Amino acid sequence: MAASDRSGQSTGAALPGLAPAPPPVAPWSDRLRRSAVVLLVAALALVALVVLGGVPFARAIAVFVCIVGAALIPWQLHDAQQSRGEAIGAAPVETPVVRALIEGMPDPAVLLDRAGRVLHFNIAAGQLAPALRRNELAQFALRSPEIITALREAITYAQPRRTSYVDHVPVDRWMELVVKPIAVPTAFGGTDYCMLMTFHDQTPLRRVEEMRADFVANASHELRTPLAALSGFIDTLQGPARDDAKARERFLAIMHTQASRMARLIDDLLSLSRVELSAHVRPDTLVDVVPIIREVIDGLELLAKERQVVIETDLPAGAVTIAGDREELLRVFENLIENALKYGASGGRVMVALTVAPATDGAPEVRVMVRDFGPGIAPEHLPRLTERFYRVDVGDSRAQGGTGLGLSLVKHIIGRHRGRLVIESVLKQGATFTACFPQPKPPESA
Known part of the structure; x- marks a missing residue:
């Protein structure tokens, strides 16, 4: 691995086939300080000659002007030489326009020179590889063997390379890397190359x-x-x-x-x-929730008698409307109440209640609560209850005729209605499933 000096510039070996970086240029402030010292000494010497040596004042001024010109000539020569060197060796990709284009790319992007040193990178690339530094070799920050191999091959053969790798920090992510050589015209009609690295997250x-x-x-x-x-x-x-x-x-x-x-x-x-x-399409038809719940309860009355379970209701007498799909809401309440009758039958009763209460953002929401008093659900199962085919007890679920998709379907339907499903349970104290739906705002009076 190559080392770095105190200025942060890489002093190690570059990737194959590349020229070393140009030598550093003396800062402008150092040159100004040296010229000022020369002019100050010359001025003091001329003052001494005028006062002590009898040199005419006009002649002393003329000599000082010549000294000033002599001090400025190296500056002009140096600036001309530096401009000529920049015209020969400067890369067009180091302009602010290119930097802005790289920073505007949505995916992580890194632009390298032919030596594999970083010219530009955007915020997404900095988050992906926090060790990235400008003017340093990219291989120091991107240590994956797949990345280094693809980069070396792209530089050596001037051909695009594509590879995939797994980033394990901080979490496992599957990434795809594309290294594309970009031809850059030089000042004298030649062609040079820089390397554009783009990363695409394949995890989803x-x-x-x-x-x-x-x-x-x-x-x-x-x-x-x-x-x-x-x-x-x-x-x-x-x-x-x-x-x-x-x-x-x-x-x-x-x-x-x-x-x-x-x-x-x-x-x-x-x-x-x-x-x-149709998850992206929110239902816009106003439906009364109360008669839907009563219809479901009436349809499950026979099952409740078979299981010797009493269904207790606490429903308002008036209408409670939400924006929803009637058939899908029937499916939601049927699944929730049927599950309570099957898996909480040992409790002897099931409670179904409807309330209107403010949500966390203060907007009113309709809450339909279905509670059983059965054995309850262990805490480790609660986060996975809405997964497809997930069952707390596979044998019991199949014996009850369950498919393992009921709660997953409930979750998706409630999500389509822009609501939420809350599951609470304590072992030996039953379980409570609450379907929350946003209540539409009443029309404004003219």
Whole structure:
């Protein structure tokens, strides 16, 4: 690894095929100080000659003017030489316009010279690699072997290079690097190259791909189980139980249950897909929430009797309207109340309440609370309850006829309505699911 001197300039080896940086130029203040000392000494000497040596004053002034001219001639020669050197060796990419273009790029971008030294980089690149410094080799700040290899190949062959790597700090991120040589015309008609490095964050795409793969695997597994049961019972009915009426009735009942489970799973998958496709479109139709909740409760009355659960309601007598899709809201309240009846049946009762209260920003929101008094949910499960196919107890969920998509569907529907789902639970004290929806502002009176 190359070292750096106290001025911050790199003194080590550059990447292959590149010329060293030009030598430093003496600061303007040092040259001014030296010239001032020369002129001061000359002025004192001439004053002494006029006073002590009898030299005429006019002649002394003429000599001093000549000394001033002699002191300024090296300045003019040096400036001309420096301008000529800048015309020969200065890179057009070091202009403020190029710097502004690099800083305006949305992705992390770094511009290098042919030696691999940093000319410009934007804020995003500085956040990606905090060790980046201007006029220093990029390999000091970007230590990934894939990056260094791609950069060296791009410089050596003057061809674009593309590579991918994983950045583990501070969190795992999948990045794609593109190194593109850019031809830069020189002052005398030649061509030089600089290197533009751009970084593209591929993490969201990788996450989506992983989620897609997990979703396909989970959906396939969920469908395979009832299909295997149906296939097995069909084989049995066609074989040993062909003439067994009692077994046939029992097997047909099981097959009906498995077919219903598959139908619910497919229905949930289709509903989830529809909601995701329209997630960016907020419903604008005003609907009364109270009759929707009552309709759901009436439809689940038979299930409540089977589970010996009493549904207690605390609903306002008047209308409570929100901007929403009636069918989707039916699905939300049906899932929440049905889950409470199935998984909290041991508590003996389920409470459904509707209130209007201010949200954190002060705007009013409608809150529909569904509470059961069953075994409750352990704290470690609460953050993952709305994930697709996530179950606290896989066996119990399947025995209850659950698909693992209900709460995920609830979350997406509430999100489409620009609301939020709050889940609270304490072990052995039940669970509370609260769907919060923003309440539309009343129309202003003329």
